[in-house]
Amino acid sequence: MISGVCKFSGIAALLFLAFLLMPLPGNAQYSISGTINGCAGKKVVFSRMYGKEIIGIDSVFLPKNCTFKFAFPDTQYVGVFRITLGKTDNDFIFNKENIVFATDTNHAGKVIILKSDENIQYYSFIAKTRLLNDSIEKLTQKGNALYNKDPKGNAATLKKLALQIDDLSAQLRKQAETQIRMHPGMYATRLIKAKLLPDFDAYMKRKDAGEYPNEAAFLKEHFFDNIDFSDSTLLHSEIIFEKIGEYLQYYADPPSEAAYKKCIDFILVRTDVNKNVSEYVMNTLIRSFDHTDWEGVYSYIVEKYLAQTTCSDEQTSKSLAQRSSTINALKTGNKAPSIKSTDVQGKEIALDSIKAKYTLVVFWASWCEHCEKALPIVEELYKTYSPKGLEVFAVSIDTVRQEWLSATNRFKFPWINTCDLKGIDGPSVAAYNVWRTPTFYLLDKDKKIIERPISTVILEGTLKDLKWGN
Secondary structure (H helix, E strand, O other), X not given: OOXXXXXXXXXXXXXXXXXXXXXXXXXXXXXXEEEXXXXXXXXXXXXXXXXXEEEEEEEEEOOOOOEEEEEOOOOOOOEEEEEEEOOEEEEEEEOOOOEEEEEEOOEEEEEEEEEOHHHHHHXXXXXXXXXXXXXXXXXXXXXHHHHHHOOOOOHHHHHHHHHHHHHHHHHHHHHHHHHHHHOOOOHHHHHHHHHOOOOHHHHHOOOOOOOOOOHHHHHHHXXXXXXXXXXXXXXXXXXXXXXXXXXXXXXXXXOOHHHHHHHHHHHHHHOOOOHHHHHHHHHHHHXXXXXXXXXXXXXXXXXXOHHHOOOOOHHHHHHHHHHHHHHHHOOOOOEOOOOEEEEOOOOEEEHHHOOOOEEEEEEEOOOOHHHHHHHHHHHHHHHHHHHHOEEEEEEEOOOOHHHHHHHHHHHOXXXXXXXXXXXHHOHHHHHXXXXXXXXXXXXXXXXXXXXXXXXXXXXXXXHHHOXXXX
């Protein structure tokens, strides 16, 4: 008998082992484990989703047997998790159960779920619908080619293709509806239902159906009917981010400030049923329109919706409100913010001191590739319009004096060249909401904003349409 070792009888040992393997109340630990054949020594990354954001949790280098195991950090966190190997991502649903899967390097997109009812159903659904989606895509490509070649001559064929696509789409819907009916409690079902567009034909058969001239008009109002925005666990996937993007793409087409505002109003009203969801959607919309040419839309969200919420961080809200105020100050007809910057001789020059019929303020940088292409075009425009009263006030956002001077000498710009060497932290950069280079502002003789041309093509057209006199 070995000293210090307790010896169990056969039955006692089995009972003890069963006790060890039994999850303790409140301490249940779930895991995801897998085998990725042919990947020994390679790194596997374990992440979770929050909307479009991928948040890393853990990583490991695969041993010789190519197996790994990660523990889910929060057993109450239901949602989508990701396993990444190189450029290959595989997503899995965690819903309080262990997950075991297998794949290999030669078939990285083919995953075999060995354990997890949720993922067995989800991957089965994906496999079935992938074939249908592939067929729809091929038929659509064929139809587009025929239509572009000869729409009238190919009318009969196009009609047949449309019927085939309708039939495949109906099969897709049937697959989704079967999943929803057979497995109503699964998280996978919630995602599948959320992806499914409301059924126009089924709706129109209802006694309480409203009047819609067509399916497009119906979907504009019912697009989100299959998404439960009160369910904040949907944020643990890409679904809400994706559907918001789809709605903007479909119903702000062609894009315009008015169209975007209508869509945003609809989205924010529909999602205002859960604090976490509504806050996420609002912040997503703000980020989507931040640093874009749709500054009016950005300000609209900040002023109309952010001001009404009490759940945003005070400092963040203050920063967004300040930026919105800056954007509004730069609207057409407003007096342009003052600029004081230093020229190549070291002399301070104020924008307001320039006496010209029109002034073009240009923000640029020595390292800006777009400036390399755009500024020579501006120079040609300057040669044409400077005799008529155009002046250019260039502000570099460089931070190294020699780099700015070298670029200025290389281009030999014939206009006023200035730089405060403060880069993106300069006061004029903030005052003019500069987030890309080059940025143009065209001012009248009183330094009021005429336009902010977003390209040299638009700038050329605007200059051509101005009243220059004799």
